[in-house]
Amino acid sequence: MTFARDTELSLLAAVSLVNSAEPPGTLTSRAALEEFWTRSGYIGRHDRDEDELADGRALRPRLRELLTAERDSAVVIVNDLERADATPKLVRHDDLDWHLHVVDPERPLTERIAAESAMAMIDVIRTDEMSRLGVCSQDDCQGIVLDLSRNRSKIFCGTSCSNRAAVAAYRARKR
Ligand SMILES: [Zn+2]
Ligand SMILES: [Zn+2]
Numbered sequence: 001m002t003f004a005r006d007t008e009l010s011l012l013a014a015v016s017l018v019n020s021a022e023p024p025g026t027l028t029s030r031a032a033l034e035e036f037w038t039r040s041g042y043i044g045r046h047d048r049d050e051d052e053l054a055d056g057r058a059l060r061p062r063l064r065e066l067l068t069a070e071r072d073s074a075v076v077i078v079n080d081l082e083r084a085d086a087t088p089k090l091v092r093h094d095d096l097d098w099h100l101h102v103v104d105p106e107r108p109l110t111e112r113i114a115a116e117s118a119m120a121m122i123d124v125i126r127t128d129e130m131s132r133l134g135v136c137s138q139d140d141c142q143g144i145v146l147d148l149s150r151n152r153s154k155i156f157c158g159t160s161c162s163n164r165a166a167v168a169a170y171r172a173r174k175r
Contacts, residue, residue, distance in 0.1 A: 002148045006099035010120035013040035018064045019143045044105025055110035081118040
């Protein structure tokens with residue numbers, strides 16, 4: 001394990017949210033938000049309304065900035081993120097052992113995602129593991145890559161990009 005489990009889950013959720021902005025853009029409906037919610041592992045307040053969807057979409061550029069920043073810039077962003085209501089608590093739920101929730105579960109979902117992402121980045125920064133985050137190696141893709149693998153071998157944001165690269169490599173060999 002590269003980071004604590006809760007850090008990894010927060011990072012995975014943050015990356016998935018940011019990458020939903022990649023063309024053609026997948027966070028376009030409340031159903032898509034529901035799908036993100038199911039995958040993300042977030043619990044607590046979930047309004048399922050248009051405001052929550054709009055807030056989720058609006059958070060993406062800021063999160064992207066944080067996840068792709070140089071280490072020292074990331075520190076500034078993390079320290080700037082409003083966490084006035086931070087009330088860190090260890091909780092245990094579902095099949096997750098003791099882990100940290102930074103803000104009250106009744107705070108709006110997007111606010112919690114921002115806070116939990118910042119908290120996760122604190123781990124990344126202080127362990128000096130910024131190289132775990134990068135941008136997809138596929139030419140026309142700006143998706144974020146989160147590499148939690150032991151051998152740091154991940155270069156594509158997801159299976160569709162790695163499949164496209166494999167097809168391109170195959171065609172190149174045939175020529
Ligand atoms: Zn939790
Ligand atoms: Zn990609």
